Every structure is written in C-alpha cells, then in structure tokens.
Amino acid sequence: MANHKSALKRARQNVIRQDRNKSEKTRVKNMTKSVLSAIEEKSKEAASAALTAAQSVIDKASKRGVIHKNSAARKISRLSKMINQLA
Numbered sequence: 001m002a003n004h005k006s007a008l009k010r011a012r013q014n015v016i017r018q019d020r021n022k023s024e025k026t027r028v029k030n031m032t033k034s035v036l037s038a039i040e041e042k043s044k045e046a047a048s049a050a051l052t053a054a055q056s057v058i059d060k061a062s063k064r065g066v067i068h069k070n071s072a073a074r075k076i077s078r079l080s081k082m083i084n085q086l087a
Helices: 005-040 044-063 069-084
Strands: none
Touching: 005 044, 005 069, 044 069
C-alpha cells in the first residue's frame, strides 16, 4: 500500500479511472453486440442504425483514451464491412 500523500492520491485516482474505463469498454461491447445481432437478423436498416450509434460510442471511447484510436477504427471498419456484405 502507498505511504506518501501523493501516492495515496494516485491510488484513489486509479480506482476511479479503472471503474470509468471498465464501464466505457462494457458500453462499447454492448453496442457492438447490438450491431452483430442486427446483422444476424439480416436487416440492413436496423444494422445501419445500430452501427451509427455504436460508431459514436466507439469514437468517444477512443477520444477519451479508453481504447486506442486504431483499435476503434478497426472495430468500426469490421462492422461496416459486415453490413456492406448483407446487400
């Protein structure tokens, strides 16, 4: 356990950030699953709408530093590719 005042503060901040990052990553996963389920139903309109919402969440997570920007771009690209293959 930390002994110095600054190290104690850093430990508190890390816990808060860890919780925030975890919830953000969970949100990204849930949005991705909603897009994938729409793709499974073969409904292009629903999948496109879900992708728009998911893209927003993924971009925000990337902007906040929760996931890397290239990882975010890769996720969006793969989902878009799947939707385009429905047609």
